[in-house]
Every structure is written in structure tokens, then in C-alpha cells.
Amino acid sequence: MKTFSPTEFAIRYGFLLLMAGLILVFSVLRPAFMSPQSAVFILQSVAITGILALGVTATLVVDGFDLSIGAVATSSLMLSAYVMVVWEMGAVAAVLLCLAMGAVVGLINGLLIVKMKVPDLLATLGMMFLLVGLQRIPTEGNSISTGMVLSDGTNATGSFSEGFLMLGRHRIDFILPDLVPLSVVFLILIAVLVWGFLELTRHGRVMYAIGSNAQAARLAGINVAGYRVLAYMISGVLASVGGILLSARLGRGDVASGNNLLLDAVAAALIGFAVLGAAKPNAFGTAIGALFVGILLQGLTMLNAPYYTQDFIKGAVLVVALVFTFALSGRVGRGRG
Amino acid sequence: MTRQAITIRGLTKAFGRNAVLRGVDLDLPAGQVTVLMGANGAGKSTLVKVLCGVHRADAGQVLLDDKPFAPEGPAQALRSGVVTVHQNINDGVVPGLDVASNLLLDSLAEGGSLFLNARRMREDARRIAAAVGLEVDVTRPVAGLPLADRQLVAIARAMAHKPRLLILDEPTSSLSMAEAQRLFTLIDRLRADGVAILYISHRMSDIRRLADRIISMRDGQVSGLFDSAPLDYSAAVRAMLGHEITEVDITIPPPGPVMLQATGLQLKPEALPFDLSLRANEVVAITGLVGSGKSALASVLFGLEAPVAGRLTLNGTPYRPANPAQAVASGVFLAAKDRLINAVIPAFDIQSNLSLPFTANHSGPLGLIRRATERAAATRSIQAMGVICQGPRDGILTLSGGNQQKVVVGRWMSEASRLLILDEPFQGVDIQARRDIGRRIRDSAATRATLVLCAEIDEALEVADRILVMSEHTIVGDHRNEGIDLGRLMAEVAGSVEDRMDIPA
Numbered sequence: 001m002k003t004f005s006p007t008e009f010a011i012r013y014g015f016l017l018l019m020a021g022l023i024l025v026f027s028v029l030r031p032a033f034m035s036p037q038s039a040v041f042i043l044q045s046v047a048i049t050g051i052l053a054l055g056v057t058a059t060l061v062v063d064g065f066d067l068s069i070g071a072v073a074t075s076s077l078m079l080s081a082y083v084m085v086v087w088e089m090g091a092v093a094a095v096l097l098c099l100a101m102g103a104v105v106g107l108i109n110g111l112l113i114v115k116m117k118v119p120d121l122l123a124t125l126g127m128m129f130l131l132v133g134l135q136r137i138p139t140e141g142n143s144i145s146t147g148m149v150l151s152d153g154t155n156a157t158g159s160f161s162e163g164f165l166m167l168g169r170h171r172i173d174f175i176l177p178d179l180v181p182l183s184v185v186f187l188i189l190i191a192v193l194v195w196g197f198l199e200l201t202r203h204g205r206v207m208y209a210i211g212s213n214a215q216a217a218r219l220a221g222i223n224v225a226g227y228r229v230l231a232y233m234i235s236g237v238l239a240s241v242g243g244i245l246l247s248a249r250l251g252r253g254d255v256a257s258g259n260n261l262l263l264d265a266v267a268a269a270l271i272g273f274a275v276l277g278a279a280k281p282n283a284f285g286t287a288i289g290a291l292f293v294g295i296l297l298q299g300l301t302m303l304n305a306p307y308y309t310q311d312f313i314k315g316a317v318l319v320v321a322l323v324f325t326f327a328l329s330g331r332v333g334r335g336r337g
Numbered sequence: 338m339t340r341q342a343i344t345i346r347g348l349t350k351a352f353g354r355n356a357v358l359r360g361v362d363l364d365l366p367a368g369q370v371t372v373l374m375g376a377n378g379a380g381k382s383t384l385v386k387v388l389c390g391v392h393r394a395d396a397g398q399v400l401l402d403d404k405p406f407a408p409e410g411p412a413q414a415l416r417s418g419v420v421t422v423h424q425n426i427n428d429g430v431v432p433g434l435d436v437a438s439n440l441l442l443d444s445l446a447e448g449g450s451l452f453l454n455a456r457r458m459r460e461d462a463r464r465i466a467a468a469v470g471l472e473v474d475v476t477r478p479v480a481g482l483p484l485a486d487r488q489l490v491a492i493a494r495a496m497a498h499k500p501r502l503l504i505l506d507e508p509t510s511s512l513s514m515a516e517a518q519r520l521f522t523l524i525d526r527l528r529a530d531g532v533a534i535l536y537i538s539h540r541m542s543d544i545r546r547l548a549d550r551i552i553s554m555r556d557g558q559v560s561g562l563f564d565s566a567p568l569d570y571s572a573a574v575r576a577m578l579g580h581e582i583t584e585v586d587i588t589i590p591p592p593g594p595v596m597l598q599a600t601g602l603q604l605k606p607e608a609l610p611f612d613l614s615l616r617a618n619e620v621v622a623i624t625g626l627v628g629s630g631k632s633a634l635a636s637v638l639f640g641l642e643a644p645v646a647g648r649l650t651l652n653g654t655p656y657r658p659a660n661p662a663q664a665v666a667s668g669v670f671l672a673a674k675d676r677l678i679n680a681v682i683p684a685f686d687i688q689s690n691l692s693l694p695f696t697a698n699h700s701g702p703l704g705l706i707r708r709a710t711e712r713a714a715a716t717r718s719i720q721a722m723g724v725i726c727q728g729p730r731d732g733i734l735t736l737s738g739g740n741q742q743k744v745v746v747g748r749w750m751s752e753a754s755r756l757l758i759l760d761e762p763f764q765g766v767d768i769q770a771r772r773d774i775g776r777r778i779r780d781s782a783a784t785r786a787t788l789v790l791c792a793e794i795d796e797a798l799e800v801a802d803r804i805l806v807m808s809e810h811t812i813v814g815d816h817r818n819e820g821i822d823l824g825r826l827m828a829e830v831a832g833s834v835e836d837r838m839d840i841p842a
Contacts, residue, residue, distance in 0.1 A: 201704035202696035209693055212684035219639075219673045219680065220694040220748075221665030280684060 011277035014324060019292050026299035033302055040179055046294035047183040048073070048242045052265035053272075053286045054194045055238030059120070060269055060281035061198060062231045063211040064113065067124040069239040070262030071131035072105050076243025078135040080164070081144035081253025088158035095164070098240045105131065106236025110229030124232075128262075136255060144253030160251050168248025183245045187287075190238065195283035207231060208280070267318045268293060274324035293317065342367040342501050342533035343388070343406075343419075348397035350383055353737060355767055357383045359557035361397070365502060365533040370524060370547045373537045374577045375554035376793045381537055384554070385504055388535075389421040390414030401501060415443070418501035422491050422508055430487050430494075432480035437462035439479050440494050469493040469523050485516030492523065503527060504535045509543055521546055539626055539792070541570065541827070553577040556768075574827065587779075587818050589802045593617030596786035597638070597656070597669075597756050602647030604633045608810035610647060615756060615786035620779055622789040622801030623812075625830060630810030631790040632674070635760050638788075639671040640664040652755055665694055670749040674761035674790075680745035681733055688715035688729035691748050698752065714751055721781075722747040723773045739770025746774055750781055760790045775800045794826065806830055 026033040052069045059066040076098040083094040105127065112123040140151060146159040171178040172185065198204035209217040210224050218224045246258060271292060272278070272285025296317060297310055305313075343365040350358040358380045365371050375381040386392045388399070390408030399406045401417060408414035414421075430439050438445065440462040445453075462475040471489040479487055488508060495503065505524075509517045524547060528534060536547055544551065551568055553561035553576035561576025563569050599613040608630065615621055623631050636642040638649070640658030649656040651667055658664040664671070673679035682690050692699050692711050699711040715729035722743040726736060733741060746762050759778065763771045778787060778800055791797050797804045798818060806814030806829040814829035816822070 200706060202700040202706050203704050205689065205696055205706060206693075208684060209682045209689075212682045213678075215678060216673075216680050216682055217693070219641075219661055219671065221662040222694075223660075223662055 008277075011324065013276070015271075015274045015288070015292070015321065016276070019288070019295065022292075022295055022299060026295070026302065030299070030302045033299060036176055036179060038298065038302075040181070040184065042291070042294040042298045043184040043187065044181050045298065046268075046290040047181070047187040048245050049261060049264040049268060049293075050187045050287060050290035051190050051245070052239050052242045052261055053268035053290050054190055054283055055235035055242075056265055057269045057272065057281045057283055057286045058194065058198070058207070058231045058234040058238075061204075061207045061211050062228050063214065064120040064228060064231060065124065066106075066109065066232060066235040066239075067121060067262065068105065068109060068127040068131060069235055069242075069265055070258060071128040071135075072102055072236055072239035073243035073246060073261050074258040075105075075131045075135040076102060076240040077247040077250070077258060078139070078144065078253045078255070080244055080247040081160070082138060084160050084164065085144050085146055085148070085156045085158040085253065086138075086150065091161040091164035091167075094161075095167075095244055098244050099237055102236040102238070102240025102243075103233050104236070105240075106233035107229060109236065110232035113232070114225040114228050139253070139255075141255065143255045160248075165248050165251055168245050168250075183249070186241070186245065190241070191283060191287045194234075194238075195287075198283050203227070203230075211281075264293065264314070265290075267314055270318060270325075271321040274321040279325050289321070340367045341365065341400075342402065344398075344400040344403075346398045346400075348384070348387065348399065349395045350380075350387060350392060351395055355737065357557050358387070358394070361554075361557070361559055363552060363559060365535055366550075367501070367533045368528055368531040369549040370528055370534045370536055372544050372548040372551045373535055373554060374539065374544075374551060374573055376577060376795060379554040379577070380557040381554055382506070383557075385421060385506060385535075385537065388414070388419055388502070388504060390419070415495075415498055418498060419504070420495035420498060420500040420502070421504040421506070422488065422495065423506050430479045430491050432487075433478065435476050435478050436466065436473055436482070436490060437475040439490050440465045440475070440497070442494060443497065465493050465497055466490075469496060470519060483516075485512050485519065488512070488520070489523070496527075500527075500532055502533045502535065504537070506537045507539070508536075509538065509540060517543070544570065571824075587799075587802065589817070589819065590618055590783075592619040592802070593783075596652060598650045600648045600650075602634075602637070602649070603645040604630050604637065604810040606645055608645075611812040613805075613812065615788060617786055618783050619803065620782050620787040620789060620801050621803045621805060622791060622797035623805045623807055624791055624794050624797045624826075625807035626792060629807045629830075631792075631807050632760060633810060634807070635671055635673075635758050635788075635790060638664070638669060638756065638758055640669075668753070668755035668785075669758070670694075670752075670754045670756070671758045672746050672749045672760065672762060674764055676742055676745045676764070680748070681741060683734055686730045686732055687719065687724065687726060687736070687744055688712060690733045690744055691715045691718050691729075691751060693748065695752050718744075718747040718751045721750070722777055739766035742766045742770060743774060746777075750777065754785050756786045756788065758788045758790070761792070762789060763791065763793075763796050771796070771799075794823070794830065 032038060052073060056066050056069055079101055080094040080098050083089050083097055109124055109127055112118045113120050142148060146156060148156045150156055167182055170182045172180045172182065174180045198207065206217065206222050207227050209222065210227055214224050242261065247253065250257060268290035269281060269286045271289030272282055273280065275285035275288045278285050293314055296313060300313065341364045345361055345363040348358050348361040349356070361380070361384060373381055383392065387394050390411045390413055393407070401419065406417060408417060408419070431442065437458050441458055459475055466473065466475060469489055469492055471486065471493055473482060473486055479490060482490070508520060512520065524534060538544060548568060550562070550564035551573040552559055553573050555577060561573055563573050593616050595614050596617050597615040601610045602613060603610040623634070625631050633642070637644045640660045640663055651669065656667060658667060658669065661671070682693060688711060692714060696706065699714065700706045712729055719726065719729060724736070724740050724743045724747065726740065733744060736744065742762070742764065746759060749757055762774055762778065766774065778789065789797070789800055798821070801818050804816045804818055804821065804826070805812050806826060808829060814826060816826060
């Protein structure tokens with residue numbers, strides 16, 4: 001039982017070792033890579049995708065999938081800007097409205113899947129298109145910023161409140177002054193919360209049971225539909241948090257931002273399958289997955305690799321991670337369908 | 338002497354330590370219908386799977402028309418002329434395609450010209466359909482056909498291969514009387530054409546109608562061969578059930594107060610209503626053929642379906658569960674049949690599988706799971722059920738089938754219930770596990786009403802104080818498990834008085 005098996009070891013620790021190796025190589029080639037600033041930069045670059053990825057992890061746990069997270073995040077970006085710039089309301093109202101929007105979108109996604117029996121990929125794909133279109137209607141396709149011309153010919157006079165911008169720009173003193181951005185704190189906080197929820201509470205346990213065998217879970221007296229809807233609501237709310245942080249970082253409602261959020265977040269969640277040989281969606285793996293992508297890109301950037309190679313590298317990492325998960329540990333992989 | 342289409346000698350097959358086929362010797366003559374009878378786990382389905390190329394035998398010889406036959410896979414078995422129509426009809430058809438494409442599926446799969454000639458396909462399909470008496474528009478999608486027609490499509494498709502051996506696995510279990518008659522006519526015609534037919538069924542009416550020979554299987558061996566007219570049906574049933582019945586040693590305890598009372602319960606619009614009363618300290622088994630309504634009753638009691646009519650009371654108060662969660666909250670538990678589909682969480686360890694319905698009892702504030710109490714409860718269940726494992730954190734799929742079954746049954750015995758329903762609790766387990774589970778069910782029955790659903794009569798005899806018989810979605814017999822008149826019980830199971838057999842108990 002406890003005999004050492006190289007395959008077993010590779011499945012369990014391969015990805016963490018690979019990450020350690022990457023850090024080592026980058027540090028040797030570019031000593032600046034090991035500085036606290038560099039570490040924080042990596043964390044900041046993955047904060048928003050990481051938060052989205054933790055949301056999509058919740059839907060993966062119940063054997064679902066949420067393709068609308070990117071669109072929810074950009075909708076949240078546009079909504080927060082609209083609330084503050086056009087409606088001239090404060091930061092609290094903007095944040096609450098965005099969170100409510102995320103929850104409602106998640107609720108609708110969940111109901112489409114649970115009640116209307118629309119397959120998860122299709123329901124959330126439809127929702128993605130709907131939101132991508134919807135978020136542009138109020139501003140007739142324009143970005144939102146102070147002074148922009150509204151449809152009635154007047155200029156928007158509202159502006160992003162200082163408190164709101166802090167969410168994306170403020171840095172906390174930690175070892176060095178002004179080191180850790182708030183968004184990184186949010187990422188760590190949310191990662192711990194989602195991890196605790198999925199691993200330590202009975203709700204998380206039950207959601208994993210649904211993902212593994214929904215029929216058996218139902219016959220164990222579990223409200224499968226309710227938990228499915230909950231998973232999409234978690235995903236929607238976390239995506240809207242991501243959008244709020246993006247908005248606070250940009251300081252304007254930029255229609256062109258957030259294109260990569262969906263794919264990066266999904267990649268992080270799927271890479272997470274391979275971490276510690278979990279072979280299932282898990283919050284810790286997702287966080288590591290997001291971090292892995294961040295480290296890789298930061299290191300390559302410092303080595304002057306051109307920006308257009310980034311997507312290729314992310315894709316390659318994802319494919320390798322999926323091989324780790326499904327080919328090497330295939331026998332313990334989750335049985336879908 | 339009739340020619341043998343298939344000759345089987347010394348066939349053995351084991352899954353792990355579990356020997357399923359233990360030296361099967363069997364001849365299937367051309368132009369005759371051989372009925373294969375056997376209880377659950379007798380090895381029928383494994384034998385069929387070896388013949389149709391799903392499993393490979395460990396040892397032994399199969400001759401098809403005097404030539405050695407060891408198919409590499411189902412496709413090769415089919416090409417060699419061994420055709421199987423499985424119990425699950427949808428295994429044999431592609432529901433999304435039309436009838437014509439289904440009938441020609443194998444030739445489509447084998448290749449041919451790149452483009453399909455729709456007119457010629459339809460003509461070919463009509464010819465094949467006519468050969469089995471299937472009268473449908475071949476352009477209709479199979480999904481829209483009634484079950485019986487789907488089955489004929491599966492058989493018709495098979496016929497295109499000029500079969501030497503046709504295996505039918507419980508083919509009438511989802512057919513109406515008239516549909517079954519049409520199937521029998523087809524079987525008669527194939528028999529006349531010289532096809533050897535292996536017919537697996539428990540329905541006495543089917544067996545009487547079709548059988549030229551009966552082979553009984555028990556514990557992986559042929560336990561009886563009956564081929565001289567008139568066929569001795571009761572001897573065949575005895576050979577199938579063996580003498581386990583005489584080993585049964587049930588002491589019926591005095592029953593407690595009524596736990597569940599059903600009045601005028603009607604499970605289907607066309608079924609007769611019935612009353613049912615289940616008492617504490619009483620183990621009641623319901624037996625009946627597949628599709629006789631046992632699982633439908635369980636669904637109603639567990640809140641999966643609403644009854645057509647009738648009232649339920651639980652412990653004296655009205656009981657009308659809208660979903661399993663309410664049933665569990667009321668203290669009505671169901672250990673469902675087909676564990677891999679309905680009960681096992683494959684990604685979980687034993688401990689989490691055991692605690693699944695009761696996570697609320699093992700968690701504290703914020704829903705945080707208390708691992709220590711969960712582990713203690715799991716250890717207790719493992720001991721009580723006699724699950725053979727390294728520890729409660731073993732993955733559930735590392736266990737043998739019998740031990741998995743102990744876990745999913747033990748799950749519902751780990752907390753007190755008012756009514757415990759066990760649907761086929763002995764499904765796919767070896768004899769030792771079956772005894773363990775049965776003993777555990779009886780030992781823990783004092784404070785609750787217990788309802789065991791099992792198609793096999795010997796399982797009911799082993800576990801129950803009282804045996805009810807279901808047929809046509811209603812209860813047709815009620816026997817105290819003491820010197821039971823088995824002949825009568827069998828007649829009730831078979832669903833008609835004329836099928837009554839006199840088996841000395």
C-alpha cells in the first residue's frame with residue numbers, strides 16, 4: 001500500500017515541483033524575479049482571474065460549467081461605472097448593485113439548467129452572449145468615463161469615487177511600505193473562504209457528491225437542484241467581484257477590457273485538477289493554477305519573450321495539466337455521465 | 338439427433354476472487370428454443386456476455402458449428418452469427434436515427450460508398466423490417482417508436498447477419514401482452530429457420546409458450562437440464578432455486594405497532610388499489626417480477642413519485658413526501674437498487690459514502706464537518722456490516738461488489754428510521770455478503786418497519802417475516818414466512834392462476 005511509485009509521485013507533486021523549478025530557473029536567469037515586488041506583481045496580475053476561477057470551480061464541483069463568468073465580470077465593470085458616472089451614486093451602491101447583478105445572473109443560469117433542463121454549457125454560453133450585448137446597450141456601445149456624452153446630448157458629470165478606486169489601487173504596508181494591493185488580499189481571502197466551504201463544510205461535501213453521482217445524491221435526500229443553483233450563484237457573485245476590482249483598477253467603464261478573463265479563469269480551474277493529483281475541481285488547485293500561469297507569464301516577460309506568445313504558452317500549460325489529470329491518474333478521475 | 342449450433346464445455350470465468358462461471362457445460366441445438374433460468378448472480382448474464390464477446394472466458398471451450406469460437410469483441414461475435422438482444426432495449430438501437438438508418442447501421446458502419454442513397458436505403462430497410470413483421474414507416478425516428486417496435490428494430494437489425502444463435506435477455510419485461518405475442522410469432526419463425534435461440538426469462542407464461550428445453554443455472558453451474566416433453570417446469574424452478582430454501586431459519590418475532598399504513602394506494606391508473614400495513618419489528622419482503630410495481634411502490638413511499646390515489650400515514654400521522662429530502666426527514670429511508678447508478682458516490686471514500694444523507698448530524702456551526710464523529714460513525718457501520726476494508730478512508734471503488742453493497746445498505750442503517758426500504762439489497766453480491774447483509778437487516782429491525790424488495794423468491798424467504806407478492810402494480814399475495822405454499826406463491830408471482838405450479842415446499 002505505502003510502497004513508493006514514481007507515477008504516483010509524479011501525479012501528486014509533479015505540478016508543484018514544476019512550479020518550484022520554474023521559480024528557480026527564472027530567479028537564476030533574472031535575480032529581480034525573486035523580489036517581493038515581483039511576487040506581488042504576479043499576485044496582482046492573477047487576482048481577478050483567480051477570483052473568477054474560484055467561482056467556476058464551484059460550478060465544476062457540481063459537474064456543471066459556467067461560461068458566462070467573463071461576461072458577468074465585464075457587465076459588472078460596466079454597471080459599476082454606469083452607477084457612479086451616469087447615476088452619480090456612491091461606491092457602496094455600485095458594489096452592492098454589481099454583487100446583486102452577479103447573484104441574479106447566477107440564479108437565472110441555475111434555473112435555466114435545473115428547471116428548463118438546458119445543458120450547462122449552452123445555458124451559460126447563451127447568457128454570455130446576452131450579457132456581452134446587454135452591457136453595451138445603455139451607452140450605445142461606448143466606454144463610460146466622466147464627461148462622456150450621453151444619449152440625450154448632455155455630458156455625464158459623475159465620477160468614480162475615491163473609495164471605489166481604492167479597491168483596485170490601494171496598497172497595504174506589508175514588510176515594505178505600499179506593497180500588497182487590496183485585490184491580492186481579496187484573492188487570498190476568497191480563496192480561503194471557497195476552500196473552506198468546499199472542503200470543510202457539509203455543503204461542499206454534498207456538492208462534490210452531486211458532481212460525482214447526482215442521482216445517488218438525490219436519493220440520499222439531497223436538494224440537488226438547490227445546490228446546483230447555489231453553485232451558479234457563487235460563480236456569478238465571484239465573477240461580479242472580479243468585475244468590480246477590474247473597474248476599480250481601470251477607473252473607467254472600458255468596453256474593450258476583460259476579453260481574456262473567461263479563458264484564463266477556466267484554464268486556472270482546469271490546471272487545478274492536476275495539483276496534488278486531486279483529479280477533481282478544488283479551490284487550492286485553482287489558486288495554484290492561477291498562480292502558475294502568473295509566474296510563467298511574469299518570468300517569460302522578464303526574459304523578454306514577446307507578448308503574443310502568451311496565449312500559446314497558457315494553452316500548452318493547460319494541455320500538459322490535463323494530461324497529468326486524465327491520462328496519468330485516469331483511473332481515479334471523476335466519472336462524468 | 339439435432340445439430341448443435343453451440344457447444345460449451347468447461348467454461349469458467351472469475352472476477353477477482355469471485356468465481357461466476359464454474360465449469361459450464363451446455364449445448365444449444367439449432368432450431369430449438371432453450372430457456373435459461375437462474376436466480377440473481379447465478380451467472381446467466383456473465384454467460385451471455387462471454388457468448389456475445391463482451392467478456393473473455395478464463396478457461397473452457399465454445400464451439401460454434403463445430404468450429405472454435407472465441408470472439409475478440411461484440412462486433413466479431415455479431416459477424417460470426419451470435420446475435421444478442423439485451424434487456425435494455427436502447428442498447429440495441431440509436432434512438433436519434435430513423436428506423437431505416439438503424440436497420441442498416443452495421444452496413445453503414447462497415448463502410449461503402451461515401452454518399453447515402455436514401456431511396457435504396459429505404460427499400461433495403463423495408464425488406465429487413467418485413468422479414469420480422471415490423472410494420473412501421475422506416476423514416477420515423479426510433480425514439481418515437483413504442484418499446485416493442487424498438488425491440489423488433491434491434492432484432493431485425495440483428496437478423497441481417499443471418500444469425501446462428503439468437504440470445505434474448507428478458508425480452509418481454511417491458512412488453513404488453515399483444516406485443517409479446519408478436520415477438521413469440523417471430524421467435525417461432527426463426528426457430529423454423531433453424532436458428533438456435535437462447536431465451537432468458539423468469540416469466541412462466543413465456544417459458545410455457547416457447548421452451549423446447551429448459552436449462553437451470555445456479556452458482557455458476559448448470560443445475561438442471563429438461564428436454565423431454567412434457568417439460569417439468571416445477572423441477573426446473575427447483576433446480577434454479579436449489580435447496581437454500583430448506584436452510585432458512587427464521588424466527589418470526591411479535592410485530593410492534595403499525596408504522597406505515599397505506600389505504601387505497603393506486604400506483605398506476607389501470608392498476609388495482611391496495612392496502613398495506615407495515616409494523617415495527619417486522620421485516621416484510623415484497624417479491625414479484627421485474628416491472629411488477631415493486632420499485633414504483635418504493636418511489637411513492639420515498640417521495641420520488643406521487644401515487645395515483647390513496648392515503649399514507651406514518652406513525653399515525655398523514656404522510657405525503659414531496660421529495661426524498663422530506664422522506665428522509667420523516668424517517669423513511671430507501672436503499673436504492675443498482676448501487677453504481679443510484680447509491681455509490683464513486684469519488685468518495687467509505688466514510689463519506691456512509692455519512693452522505695446525514696452530514697447535518699456530523700457537522701457543527703457554519704456547517705463545518707466534525708471529522709471525528711463522522712469517522713467514529715463510519716467505523717461503527719463498517720464493523721456492524723462486516724465490510725472488509727483497510728479503513729474508513731478507503732475509496733469506495735477499491736471494494737468488491739459485495740462490500741460496496743454493504744456500505745450503501747449500511748448507510749441507511751447508521752441512523753434510526755421509522756421505515757427502511759431496501760430495494761434489491763442483495764443485488765450482485767456473493768453468497769457470504771448476502772448472508773451478512775440479511776442478518777444485519779434482521780438484527781437491527783426491532784425499532785422500525787422494514788420493507789425488502791427482491792425479485793428472487795429465495796432472497797425473500799431468507800430475510801422476511803412476511804412475504805407479499807406484487808403483480809401488475811398491485812399486491813396479490815400475503816404469506817407469513819412459515820411453511821409457505823411455494824406453488825401458490827409462484828403462481829401469484831407469475832400473475833395468473835393457470836400458471837400455478839405445484840412445488841412441494
